[in-house]
Amino acid sequence: MASQDRLTELFARTDVTGSALRRSSPLLRIDGLSVSYGPQQVVSDVGFELGRGKSLALIGESGSGKSTIARAVLRLLATGGRANGRVEFDGQEVLGLSERRFRPLRGRAIGFVPQDPGNSLNPVRTIGAQAMEAAALVDEPNKAIRKALILETFAQVGLDNPQRVYDSYPHQLSGGMLQRVLIGLAVLPRPLLLVADEPTSALDVTIQKRILDLLSKLQHELDISLLLITHDLAIAAERADSLVVLKDGIVQEAGSTTAVFSAPASAYARKLHADVPALNPDRYRKLRDPAFRLLGTKTDKAPKIEVSGVTKTFTVDGKVLTAVNDVSFAVQAGTTHALVGESGSGKTTAIRLLLGLEQPDIGNIAVAGEQLNGRSPESLRAVWRHLQLVYQNxxxxxxxxxxxxxxxxxxxxxxxxxxxxxxxxxxxxxxxxxxxxxxxxxxxxxxxxxxxxxxxxxxxxxxxxPDVIVLDEPTSALDVSVQADIVEVLLSLQARLGLTYVFVSHDLALVRQLAHTVSVMQRGRIVEHGSVTDIFGNPQQPYTRSLLESIPSGAAGIARAPHPQPRRIFNEEKIA
Structure with a gap:
């Protein structure tokens, strides 16, 4: 059994020099970094500094070069990638090091949290077996002590039952738990720098907040520098001390979070700011209004969609699980109704019932006056012509x-x-x-x-x-700028064609922009229902309030640094 003294010793970071000069110098300095694949240059002349214990966010759309820069720092570029320039880590130039000399830094001194936990862990090996590989980076030969270190780290990252997690396979854990596992494995060797590549892009808004809170907590407790990669300016503003805005591999703007977020000077940074739903809740008000006017003039007509008292259960491993419990909602023609809630709340089952892909145990579902439940697939074909689905990915x-x-x-x-x-x-x-x-x-x-x-x-x-389109997280796999384009398309089509939408999402900021009415689901039940204005303006249920409080606002970034530092605005005409 490992002693607590030994665990404490292994968890304690030793500053080799301890000098004030070392603490004042940047942990990571990048100067003139360019990356190319064959003749194509994907990153051009990038430079920035990250201080010890500080956080910096690289932001931009897909293809902007964010992840390429991170992988250049980690020396993990794909085959054919070539990096030029200068990358200094802890005072040492590392870009020119051989793989043999750089390998001891990767994992030990520079940790990495990848974007997709589902693809980052081996599905046929237990979490514990994979964690032992990360623990091998710790200077401790005793296997029992290494396991104790893993369990203590799992507890530190908020996993309630570390031993159960250790014994589980990846498919037995939720997305949020898997992301905590990856963060735990990354911080286990107590690195000086943690690189987090879109660590919350596929997570519910509440889990996203917990993961980001965890990263911030570990950064301060362990004195880790954080290089955060994200396309969401609001998240970056809340979590980073400084920002670097990238487009097509070129830095558009760089400086303190306060300066860049509160008054973006480059056209591209301003566009990113405008495209973040949390920062612009009324952006599409004019496009939404036609549907409201349509609703106001046709209140005597029956709803386009009626779901009444629907319950659906499944039997899993001999246990009866209630996925949807006495759910009711109605959607007027030409409007958008949103179903929101965390993973496991019953949203997906509800829309499968609406589409006739599952049959309810009890209750009724009607679209345009036609009852859907209890009908065979053959008899549903005529309905499906007028009821279509847009998938998530x-x-x-x-x-x-x-x-x-x-x-x-x-x-x-x-x-x-x-x-x-x-x-x-x-x-x-x-x-x-x-x-x-x-x-x-x-x-x-x-x-x-x-x-x-x-x-x-x-x-x-x-x-x-069709008359009705079900939108199942239709923008969750897209950057905020692309998402904004898709939302504008959807609302324009609705205003012009009178379409009725059922919108399923965990992104409440997007729901506020897009929907007219909303049902909040928790554990298969609807806990709150009403207009978007009422639900967002005056939520009655604690669960709804917790969802709304998890929406990133960027306010933390404004409060973090009251005295903006100078920033560099790049010549956009030259870039173009």
């Missing part, structure tokens, strides 16, 4: 072997609608409705950006000219 929802024209046309082929020429015309009309040109018809999904893929998915749902 455009990278997996589209067949990678098909061209855009085939993907959008397939629903017409399935329902045998029109002649070949008429179907082609409908495909082009649907693409035009989402702002895509005919030049994309012959491209496959791999040749499209994330935003273009999701527009194709929306066009595919529109081609049958």
């Amino acid at each position: 455009p990278f997996t929802s589209l067949d990678p072997t098909w061209k855009v024209e085939q993907l959008v046309r397939e629903p017409l082929d399935q329902f045998k609608i029109g002649t070949r020429e008429e179907r082609s015309a409908r495909v082009r009309e649907a693409l035009a409705n989402v702002g895509l040109g005919e030049h994309l018809l012959l491209r496959k999904p791999e040749a499209l950006s994330g935003g273009q893929r999701q527009r194709v998915a929306i066009a595919r749902s529109l081609v049958l000219k």
Whole structure:
């Protein structure tokens, strides 16, 4: 059994020099960093400094070079990548070191928290077996003591039952727990620098807040410097002392969080600021208004969607689990109704019931006056023409072997609608409705950006000219700027075509921008229901308040540094 004294000794960081000079010098200094893959240069002349115990955020859209810079620091560039310039870590130039000399730094002195815990852990090995590999970086030969270190670190990162986590396989843990595991493994050797690459992009808003709080707590308790990579300016402003804004591998703006966040000077930083839902709740007010006016003039009509007293249970390992419990809500034609809540709240089961993909145990579901429950798939086909779904992830929802024209046309082929020429015309009309040109018809999904893929998915749902579209987290896999474009497309289509949306999301800031009414779900039940204005302005339930309090606002960044430091604004004309 490991002694507490030994554990304390291993957890204590020793400052080798302890000199004031060393503490005052930057832990990480990057100067003139450029990265290329063959003839293509993806990062150009990047420079910044990160102080000891400080935090810096690299922000920008996909393709801006954020992760490439981090991987250059970690010496983990993909095959063919070449980095030039100067990278100093703890006073030592590391870019020119051989892999043999740099390897002892990676993991021990520079920790890494990757973006997707689902793809970062081996699914056929226990968490404990993988944690032991990280513990091998600690200078301790005794296996029992290494396991004690792992369990203590798991407790430190907020995992309630460390031994159960240690014995579990990845699929037995939630996304939030897996992300805590990765953070625990990264901080186990007590690194000087922690690189966190979009560590919360796939998590619920409340879990996101807990993970970010955890990173901030560990940073201060362990005196770790944090290099945070994110596309969300509000998150960066809350969590970082300084910001570096990137676009196409070029720094657009850099400086203290206060200066960049409160008064962004570059056009690109201003666009990022405008695209963050939490910072601009009324951005789409004018686009939403037509649906409100439509609602106001047709109050005598029955709702487009009625879900009444629906309950659904499943039997798992001999236990009966209630996924949806006495759920009721109604959606007026031409409006957007949001279902919100954490993972496991019942949102996905509710929409599967609405789509007829599952049958409720009790209760009724009606769309445009037609009852859906109790009907066979064959009899539901006519309803499905008018009730379509846009999936969460455009990278997996589209067949990678098909061209855009085939993907959008397939629903017409399935329902045998029109002649070949008429179907082609409908495909082009649907693409035009989402702002895509005919030049994309012959491209496959791999040749499209994330935003273009999701527009194709929306066009595919529109081609049958449905009345109701279910949107299952349609922007969660996209950058905030691309997300803003998709939201504008959806609201424009709704205002013009009178579409009715059911919007499923864990992003409450986006719900506030997009929806008219909202139902808050917790453990299969609706705990609060009403207009977005009422729910967001005056929540009645503690659970709703906790969700709303988790929305990043950037306010912490403004409060952090009352005296803005000088920043560098880059020549945009030269960049262009």
